Amino acid sequence: MELNKFFRPNILALTPYSCARDEFAGFQNAEAVFLDANENPYPNGCNRYPDPRHTALRQRIAQLRGVAPQRIIMGNGSDEIIDLLIRSTCRPALDNIVVFSPGYSVYEVSAAINDVQVRSIDLLLPDFRPDVKILSKVADANTKLVFLCSPNNPTGNVIPLSTVERICSMLPDSLVVVDEAYIDFADMPSATTLLDTADNLLVLQTLSKAWGMAGLRIGIGIGREDVVTVLGKVKPPYNIGGMAQQMALDLLADTDGFERRVAEIKCERGRMFGELTALGIFSRVLPSSANYILVFSPQCRAVHGFLAENGVVVRLRDQRLIPDGLRITVGTPEENDRLLELLKARI
Numbered sequence: 001m002e003l004n005k006f007f008r009p010n011i012l013a014l015t016p017y018s019c020a021r022d023e024f025a026g027f028q029n030a031e032a033v034f035l036d037a038n039e040n041p042y043p044n045g046c047n048r049y050p051d052p053r054h055t056a057l058r059q060r061i062a063q064l065r066g067v068a069p070q071r072i073i074m075g076n077g078s079d080e081i082i083d084l085l086i087r088s089t090c091r092p093a094l095d096n097i098v099v100f101s102p103g104y105s106v107y108e109v110s111a112a113i114n115d116v117q118v119r120s121i122d123l124l125l126p127d128f129r130p131d132v133k134i135l136s137k138v139a140d141a142n143t144k145l146v147f148l149c150s151p152n153n154p155t156g157n158v159i160p161l162s163t164v165e166r167i168c169s170m171l172p173d174s175l176v177v178v179d180e181a182y183i184d185f186a187d188m189p190s191a192t193t194l195l196d197t198a199d200n201l202l203v204l205q206t207l208s209k210a211w212g213m214a215g216l217r218i219g220i221g222i223g224r225e226d227v228v229t230v231l232g233k234v235k236p237p238y239n240i241g242g243m244a245q246q247m248a249l250d251l252l253a254d255t256d257g258f259e260r261r262v263a264e265i266k267c268e269r270g271r272m273f274g275e276l277t278a279l280g281i282f283s284r285v286l287p288s289s290a291n292y293i294l295v296f297s298p299q300c301r302a303v304h305g306f307l308a309e310n311g312v313v314v315r316l317r318d319q320r321l322i323p324d325g326l327r328i329t330v331g332t333p334e335e336n337d338r339l340l341e342l343l344k345a346r347i
């Protein structure tokens with residue numbers, strides 16, 4: 001399988017920066033004396049450069065996700081991997097990416113920064129399904145990436161794996177990126193289960209949401225080993241700090257706590273869906289497979305302002321295709337009660 005249909009020629013030709021620690025296989029040797037990286041030798045917990053390959057963390061994530069560690073690239077948040085993908089595949093002013101709207105705006109911002117054209121396809125109303133038929137007309141030979149978001153931010157619906165599979169086979173020369181930032185809140189398997197059949201698929205995940213580590217900035221890309229290897233050459237070598245890697249590793253040990261909290265959030269999501277619907281002030285409340293609920297009201301701006309004045313911050317998503325939209329993250333039961341009390345008081 002040729003990589004040149006995916007990547008820019010300059011990227012494939014790249015001789016990556018070689019870190020001091022890359023060259024030294026005995027990095028883990030506690031006895032070694034490190035005089036290779038111009039570090040300060042006096043220990044303070046962070047005087048050494050971190051592992052550029054994130055070896056221990058990657059192995060743990062591989063184990064949790066049931067994929068080979070060589071299939072994983074780690075970013076400073078998945079936002080960094082999005083930028084990495086665009087920079088590595090799209091030639092500025094020549095190539096394009098396809099996104100679906102309404103969706104996660106980072107794809108478009110990152111493309112704009114890189115001078116890459118964005119072709120946006122409207123999701124189909126009323127349930128925000130991707131329009132697969134029109135995709136074959138919108139995409140062309142210069143389409144390097146197609147971004148799918150499942151569960152979709154901000155609408156909360158999932159894209160069936162059969163649709164992902166169809167899109168992958170429709171556009172064999174583009175990388176199809178499935179952003180699964182919220183997959184742990186959904187009741188469906190990850191698109192990583194398609195990796196053996198769809199060889200132009202790349203799945204993005206993150207420790208920022210269900211795992212509760214937004215402050216650490218740890219994003220995960222899972223794809224073909226050769227594709228991931230190329231991305232690894234482009235990423236900044238020390239993109240995740242050592243303390244963040246270590247803390248993530250420690251927090252990933254608590255799989256029971258993770259499952260308990262995700263179950264609690266899903267339970268609260270169900271309760272909030274019912275309560276928000278029953279209030280009768282929203283014209284529509286969307287069912288969600290993520291940890292947020294999109295609601296609609298012609299008074300969304302006033303509601304948003306009223307909540308903010310009372311110390312509850314929600315996200316205004318009043319935009320094309322979702323006019324009057326307000327996105328509410330599912331909080332703790334107490335936080336959700338606070339929101340409901342305020343909304344009831346306002347009626």
Ligand SMILES: *Cc1c(COP(=O)(O)O)cnc(C)c1O
Pocket residue numbers: 076077078079080104149153179181205206207208209214217218219
């Ligand atoms: C929150 C979010 C991300 C996460 O980004 P990180 O950089 O990993 O924190 C990615 N994609 C979508 C759709 C998101 O909502």
